[in-house]
Amino acid sequence: MKIVDFVNGRSLLLGVTGNPLEHSISPQLHNTLTSILNNNCIYVPLRIDEEDFDEAIKGLCALGFTGFNVTIPYKNKILKHLDVISKEAELIGAVNTVKIKDNKLYGFNTDVSGFSDAFKEESGGDFFNKKVVILGAGGAARAVGLAVAAGGASRIYIVNRTFEKTGAIKKIIKDYDSGVDVICRDSINFNISKTDIVINTTSAGMYPDVENMPFEGTLEFDRNMTVYDLIYNPSNTKLLKQAAKSGAKTVNGLGMLIYQGIRAYEIWMDIKIEDDISREMLLSFKKYL
Numbered sequence: 001m002k003i004v005d006f007v008n009g010r011s012l013l014l015g016v017t018g019n020p021l022e023h024s025i026s027p028q029l030h031n032t033l034t035s036i037l038n039n040n041c042i043y044v045p046l047r048i049d050e051e052d053f054d055e056a057i058k059g060l061c062a063l064g065f066t067g068f069n070v071t072i073p074y075k076n077k078i079l080k081h082l083d084v085i086s087k088e089a090e091l092i093g094a095v096n097t098v099k100i101k102d103n104k105l106y107g108f109n110t111d112v113s114g115f116s117d118a119f120k121e122e123s124g125g126d127f128f129n130k131k132v133v134i135l136g137a138g139g140a141a142r143a144v145g146l147a148v149a150a151g152g153a154s155r156i157y158i159v160n161r162t163f164e165k166t167g168a169i170k171k172i173i174k175d176y177d178s179g180v181d182v183i184c185r186d187s188i189n190f191n192i193s194k195t196d197i198v199i200n201t202t203s204a205g206m207y208p209d210v211e212n213m214p215f216e217g218t219l220e221f222d223r224n225m226t227v228y229d230l231i232y233n234p235s236n237t238k239l240l241k242q243a244a245k246s247g248a249k250t251v252n253g254l255g256m257l258i259y260q261g262i263r264a265y266e267i268w269m270d271i272k273i274e275d276d277i278s279r280e281m282l283l284s285f286k287k288y289l
Ligand code: ATR
Pocket: 135, 136, 137, 138, 139, 140, 141, 160, 161, 162, 165, 201, 202, 203, 204, 212, 213, 214, 215
């Protein structure tokens, strides 16, 4: 009989809190990292009902968890439990990674670094001095906005069909980097061909709504653009297909998903994961999904 010994009495405990979790790939992602790095830890799904959330978080501390991810619907609800919060997470108002140390909870938002690292890796470009269009004004757009501003973009257009929501993102970006020029729009009523990068943070086009795309009929791409869609299911959205037809460079959101997870793992384990390992993870998950 083969003895199962990948978990033992010394294993560190990690997990993801959220509800539902059936489609989360975080357990596969983090347990694969653990296996590659030969660490002794286990990452488990922690599905929590809304009314049990506060007690469950106390329970994770009592059980000696090293850290955990936070996903829908708890990214805001976790805030009141934190002793320390990173600047990005505070500005965005959402935390996706918590580290527990000496009974204190430290909150982070690794979507910001996860997005910029994935963008650089997969597009081969960066945001420095670029004109960038961000489609959407929800939680994901906040993280993307900070990443783009931190990368030195010269101008950011926030385009959302509900114009009233764009002001809050503009404020967050300006609080982070007062130098960047931020313009809010409710439609593509400017010359988009003069921009370098278009990033879709809306859910339009996500499975099962695959025939949809944001701002259909008004987006005109060209071959000098990079178009990044945060959606990864389907891997080639209608938006990306149209962009590719115009010769634009296209990237989907799988890289961001993988890199935000890698950044979280680095925080928990206090390590730096080599770029080669991150690349290998991305390639493996492209095949797996
Ligand atoms: P997330 O946290 O993933 O960003 P969210 O906060 O619910 O999710 O935001 C969803 C975003 O997708 C919003 O900007 C939404 O636009 P509205 O603010 O106008 O609702 C945008 N969105 C969703 N479906 C869309 C569609 N069919 N066309 C354009 N934008 C869409």
